[in-house]
């Protein structure tokens with residue numbers, strides 16, 4: 001019998017009826033069996049959990065939305081400090097800010113802010129947690145106009161490795177605040193709340209174009225020449241499914257009128273005529289819903305990533321065509337997110353998020369339904385990623401991948417030494433550790 005004395009909050013143990021559900025993360029590929037899951041309802045519950053793991057010397061992980069690609073918020077045989085029930089949202093209209101509990105998911109955040117005609121720039125998936133996404137950077141449909149999610153961050157409240165509650169902002173614990181804007185979740189302490197600057201938003205124009213697979217090389221080339229340099233009010237994504245798995249899809253979201261968007265995009269369809277083109281104007285809330293789709297509770301997948309700093313040459317594009325032409329199925333996609341704009345306007349050392357000068361990010365994605373489809377899909381992702389290495393640099397820490405050997409450099413580039421300094425300062429005993437946590441040295 002495990003001694004839970006000192007732990008507070010809602011405690012779920014292995015013999016509880018709810019345990020099997022509580023131990024699941026978004027990526028069903030990982031089945032882990034923690035000893036205890038403690039759902040924290042108050043900051044004090046997080047403090048007590050940290051003190052408890054120190055006392056019992058038990059390994060632990062902090063979990064919010066549970067969307068870590070490699071399930072780094074889960075482990076076997078230890079404690080899960082689950083913050084997902086710390087989910088208050090308080091808007092301060094006078095100050096133009098919002099305080100968000102560390103357990104909130106983007107569905108609730110977008111809906112609550114929208115009631116006041118506000119938003120924060122973040123990702124498209126409604127069930128992703130604010131903690132993991134923000135701490136690792138956070139890109140999405142508004143990034144080129146409003147920056148990364150972490151660029152709107154003003155302050156965090158954190159429980160440290162010693163169980164102290166501290167604030168970090170530009171003036172107080174400033175180096176920790178720097179590290180929490182792109183350094184990745186789970187490294188320095190358990191965040192219990194965030195304060196963000198809010199952004200007014202109302203009507204949004206958007207465009208969708210599709211092409212057949214045979215246009216792949218020309219579409220990628222035409223997109224990469226324009227997407228990072230478009231008017232900063234336009235953020236675009238390119239989804240490239242493998243052959244026979246659907247059309248190539250361009251999506252552009254624009255904070256401006258549909259006429260202006262049509263004008264802006266005109267040279268793109270002229271360069272490579274699409275199969276279908278559609279322009280729409282909607283409220284931001286409708287656009288959020290449109291891109292959210294119907295999220296699954298859990299999926300089986302392996303994803304990875306890389307950044308493109310110099311336009312892909314013919315050989316690079318030929319490599320991606322080759323992999324997408326011969327994918328294992330059932331679902332294999334290369335997803336490109338345009339950078340530039342507000343992302344690039346922040347110096348690469350101003351926050352821990354390093355890859356601000358990239359032209360775009362690439363996400364290698366594989367999803368499957370049957371266990372025996374896992375191996376070939378994982379191999380495909382790894383082979384695709386490594387074959388693209390001559391044309392790419394680094395990787396996004398929020399798209400974590402255990403197979404990247406030199407992941408500290410890939411995720412953090414030149415910002416790594418400073419992140420290690422912050423780690424030594426705030427977690428000298430390396431209490432917060434997982435397979436890809438920042439090494440103190």
Ligand SMILES: Cc1cc2nc3c(=O)[nH]c(=O)nc-3n(C[C@H](O)[C@H](O)[C@H](O)COP(=O)(O)OP(=O)(O)OC[C@H]3O[C@@H](n4cnc5c(N)ncnc54)[C@H](O)[C@@H]3O)c2cc1C
Pocket residue numbers: 026061062063064065066067068069071072073083102122123124125127128129130131132133134135136137138139140184185186187189190191192398399
């Ligand atoms: C379907 C899907 C869609 C996605 N879409 C986007 C997107 O549009 N844009 C984008 O940028 N990213 C996107 N991501 C990636 C996402 O940003 C990361 O997976 C992120 O880490 C998930 O955060 P989480 O809180 O949900 O996950 P968790 O698994 O709970 O946490 C992720 C990491 O953060 C740590 N952590 C969690 N809570 C805390 C806390 N309170 N304090 C300290 N550390 C904590 C965990 O220990 C873990 O290491 C997507 C992921 C998925 C699965």
